[in-house]
Structure formats: structure tokens, C-alpha cells
Amino acid sequence: MPPTVCGLRKHPGGKDNFKADRLAGDEALEAFPGLISSVRANRAFLARVVRYLATERGIRQFLDIGTGIPASSNTHEVAQAVAPEARVVYVDNDPMVLAHARALLSSSEQGATAYLDADLRDTGKILEAARGTLDFSKPVAVMLIAVLHLIRDADEPAAIIARLMEAVPPGSTLAISHVPNDMHMGAMSDMSDRLNRLLAQPSTYRSQAQVSSLFTGLELVEPGVVPIQRWRPDTEAEAAAVAAMWGGVAVKR
Ligand SMILES: C[S@@+](CC[C@H](N)C(=O)[O-])C[C@H]1O[C@@H](n2cnc3c(N)ncnc32)[C@H](O)[C@@H]1O
Numbered sequence: 001m002p003p004t005v006c007g008l009r010k011h012p013g014g015k016d017n018f019k020a021d022r023l024a025g026d027e028a029l030e031a032f033p034g035l036i037s038s039v040r041a042n043r044a045f046l047a048r049v050v051r052y053l054a055t056e057r058g059i060r061q062f063l064d065i066g067t068g069i070p071a072s073s074n075t076h077e078v079a080q081a082v083a084p085e086a087r088v089v090y091v092d093n094d095p096m097v098l099a100h101a102r103a104l105l106s107s108s109e110q111g112a113t114a115y116l117d118a119d120l121r122d123t124g125k126i127l128e129a130a131r132g133t134l135d136f137s138k139p140v141a142v143m144l145i146a147v148l149h150l151i152r153d154a155d156e157p158a159a160i161i162a163r164l165m166e167a168v169p170p171g172s173t174l175a176i177s178h179v180p181n182d183m184h185m186g187a188m189s190d191m192s193d194r195l196n197r198l199l200a201q202p203s204t205y206r207s208q209a210q211v212s213s214l215f216t217g218l219e220l221v222e223p224g225v226v227p228i229q230r231w232r233p234d235t236e237a238e239a240a241a242v243a244a245m246w247g248g249v250a251v252k253r
Contacts, residue, residue: 024198031191032184034242041243042177045228046145047073049175049249052232053141054082057251059173061140063130063164065091065120066147070103075143076113084108089130093119120147121155123163139171146245148214149179149203161214170252174218177228177247181205184244211246218250 029035050073053059060083064075067090079086090104090113101115114133118125127136134140142164151157165174181188188205196202212225223231228247233239 020198024195027194027198028191031194032187032244034184034187034244035191037241038243038245041229041238041241042146042245042247043071043073044238044241045177045231045245045247046075046143047078048232048234049143049145049247050075050078050141051082052249053173053175054079054086057139057141057171057173059139059141060086061134061138062086062088062143063091063126063134063140064088064143064145065126065164066144066150067092067097067104067115068146069097069100074104076104076107076111080108080111084110087112087133089114089116089133091116091118091120091126091130093117120144120151121160123160123167127164127167136167137169139173140168141173141175142168143175145175145177146179148176149205150201152202152204158214158216162217165218165252168252172252173249174215174252175247175249176211176214176225177245178211178214179203179205180207180211180244180246182207183227183246188244206246208246211248215248215250218252220248220250224248 050062062075062079076086076088079088092098098117104115105113107113112133116126116129118129148157151160161174165172192203192205208225225246225248227243228245229239229241229243231247
């Protein structure tokens with residue numbers, strides 16, 4: 001499946017969403033031609049993180065919030081390739097993602113997947129519904145991949161994360177990838193200006209220090225908060241990809 005420029009489906013104006021997507025996508029690409037490579041690198045980061053958590057941390061439960069339209073290497077596909085019994089709850093608030101959710105529900109027989117139409121800011125609803133599929137007495141990997149830039153400072157992303165991480169037991173993990181404001185700086189600020197003019201949902205790009213602070217109280221695993229392509233890359237080509245995202249994984253002790 002081709003990479004989608006996520007978050008571009010929120011353009012106001014009803015039926016012609018795909019045209020709006022294309023317009024916003026064109027604007028974004030004009031500002032930052034590395035965007036497609038970056039979106040691919042983000043999916044590769046997601047897959048590496050899930051594989052790492054399933055293989056090296058023994059995680060069998062995933063709460064993937066801001067799932068996006070199904071693409072290559074969805075969380076349950078990667079996790080269940082390692083551990084068929086893995087259970088995954090996907091959460092998104094976009095009706096377009098809901099419309100594609102069936103592809104996310106193709107679980108292995110031993111495991112389970114569920115899809116929840118909910119807003120990341122409504123952690124109470126998410127946690128309550130996720131309990132139908134996940135056992136919160138066992139570690140859960142909370143995945144916030146390329147979604148937090150869509151949460152404004154006023155909505156207190158750190159408090160949202162704290163509520164999620166409070167609900168899960170020690171041994172649980174938090175994975176974040178986040179659009180930066182301190183990498184490819186001219187291009188990113190141009191892209192942010194253009195997209196915020198076009199899209200109903202404003203973006204807040206954040207620095208490495210700001211993204212690092214979202215892991216407060218948790219123990220970052222090596223190599224910390226780094227450009228996603230440098231987070232435990234499998235190949236030199238992967239490490240050399242053009243990408244503009246901070247990424248990291250931390251464990252709750
Ligand atoms: C950029 S896409 C990332 C998709 C996927 N995680 C990935 O990395 O490929 C962001 C997704 O987050 C969803 N999203 C944005 N704000 C959200 C919110 N407040 N609650 C839940 N989902 C949200 C969007 O609908 C979109 O599907």
C-alpha cells in the first residue's frame with residue numbers, strides 16, 4: 001500500500017476529501033520533498049519497535065493509538081509474526097480509518113485485534129474499552145506513532161501520556177515518534193505553515209527535548225530519543241534514510 005500523508009484527511013469541506021488530501025499532500029511535498037521517505041521510515045520504525053518489544057521484551061499486548069489507514073506492517077501483523085497470541089487494540093478518531101478498520105481485524109486465531117473509534121484525549125474511554133481485549137495486569141505497549149503532533153499543547157500531551165501509563169503495570173512500554181521542529185528546520189516550518197493553513201486539525205511540531213520530556217518517569221531504552229531511522233536500524237540503508245521524526249521507546253519500572 002502506498003504511504004499516506006496522515007492527518008491530511010481532516011480538511012473541512014465535506015465530500016471532496018481526496019482532492020483536499022492531494023492538495024495538502026502537494027503542499028507538504030513542495031515544502032519538504034523528503035516527506036514520502038520520512039513516512040516510509042516511520043512505518044519501518046513502527047515495525048522495528050513492535051518486533052523489538054515482542055522479541056526482546058516479551059510484550060504480548062499493544063495499544064496502538066492514532067493507528068492510521070492500514071498500511072504495510074500493521075502492529076498486529078508484526079507482533080503476531082513473532083507471537084501469534086499477541087493482542088492489539090487499535091484506536092483512531094478518523095471516520096476514514098474506521099471505514100478501513102476491517103483490514104486491522106485480521107488477527108491470528110491465537111491472538112486478537114480490536115478497533116476503537118475514540119479520541120486520544122479521551123483516555124478514560126480508551127482504557128475502559130481496551131480492557132475488553134487487553135489484560136491490564138500484564139504489560140502493555142502503548143504506541144503513539146506519528147500522532148502527538150496532532151495534540152496541541154493546550155490539550156496537555158504529557159498529562160494524556162501520564163494517564164495512559166498509570167493504567168498499565170510495570171514492564172509496560174511507551175513508544176513515540178514525533179514530527180520535529182528542530183530538524184530540517186526551514187522545510188519543516190514551511191510545511192507546518194502550509195498544512196496549518198489547509199487543515200482543520202492544527203499540527204504542533206516538537207523538539208528533541210520536548211519529545212524526551214514526554215517520557216518523564218519512564219526509563220528510555222538505548223539509543224534514547226533519536227531520529228527514527230537511527231533507532232536500532234536493521235540495515236545501513238535504513239539508517240541512511242531521509243526522515244524527519246524523533247523516535248524513542250521507554251519502559252515503566
Ligand atoms: C500521521 S497518522 C499516523 C498513522 C500511523 N500511526 C503511522 O505512523 O503510520 C496520524 C493518525 O492519528 C489519528 N489521530 C489524530 N488525532 C487523533 C486523536 N486526537 N485521537 C485519535 N487519533 C487521532 C489520525 O486520524 C491519523 O490516522
